[in-house]
Amino acid sequence: MSLQEQLDAYRTQFEAKAPAEALAIVRKATSDLVATGQAERALGVGSKAPRFELSGSSGAVVKSSEQQAAGPVVISFYRGIWCPYCNLDLKALQATLPEITGTGASLVAISPQSVANGRKTVEDLGLSFPVLSDPNNEIADLFGIRHRLPDELAGLYTNFGVNLPVINGESSWTLPMPARFVVDRSGVIRYAEVSGDYTKRPDPSVLLPILRDLASRSE
Template identity: 25%
Template sequence: MKNFQSIVMIILFSITSVFSQEKEILEKYGITVNTLQEGLKEGEQAYTFKAKDQNGETFDLKKALKKGPVVLNFYRGSWCPYCTKHLKNVQDSLSLIEATGATFIAVTPELADGNLELAKKKGFTFDIVEDSKLEIMNGYKVTFDVNEGYQEMLKKYERDLTKINAIKRATLPIPATYIISQDGTILKRHYDPNYKVRMSVKETLSVLENI
């Protein structure tokens, strides 16, 4: 009996230790752990939406899917160097993505003015839409509230999320990527709380070329 109790205690300690380590890592990435959503999964139906792009035109996911698959990317904002680097890689290979019949769309909580400025500065020709009420982010379950420590760090660099974001809240998406088939099924997703890790263009093209 004592041996059994000891084993149970060891297991419980291990689980608690792993959770504590995971929580610490997530908090390092600016995540308030109890607000983190788990993201839509592969095989589930994509959340459809209409939203204004950087040019004030309406992007309609349902209409885009009638033309071909859609690559949907969530990014934190123009202030994030990891986001802009990833989007630059996409732009450099955009012709290859579009050659598969696919559409690439980027979604951010940032104000539309910031999106337009970013597109002009970096030469982005794909649509960037402002998720002004977090409806798209919540639809794909990629939302989290930014913890106070990370907010204060960003403010030192004059990046106040309560001013940059359209909804005036310090809320961000996991920088996830979803590849959606024409019937609205999520074929592939990249979901990683580590904002330094993204779905590569090579992997994106591999999926698209095999649809």
């Protein structure tokens, strides 16, 4: 089953049980974000990727410059451990990791949640790639994917037990749009996929032809 098929199956199950009023709030927030066109304005292919130095779940600082010096880097932005769609996405990346690293590339995942919650994500999902904490969504903002949740949705999340100020350690109520980038050794973005609809994610397998092409050029 593809990643999107898994996401669609989860969404169908969730929507069958969720209160109609809650679904209306979620759907409106998603459609409004898509309508802004922000995803299309985010950094794309040919743009220079912002550099970062972020703390990982192990406590070590990961520097994008060092990762790029070793080979292409796949950067995957996700919302947090509380998001089941993100967890399915991360597990799909983990399943594809041997093929990604087999091309000479590396993979990092970035979210605004605290380092402690990043550590829990790694432990709960059995991840073996760096999960990085992006305080205040500062790096997400540089990529053009940070957005603020509308008050109605923030209130709904709080009622559902998703208190982002606690999870992320800051009170902006901002999140990154789910996004995937491939950055080459020179820091140029060679692949970009950003979605204003958090239930839509590209399958990790689409990364492999891009990474193999980059590998062949460096030989």
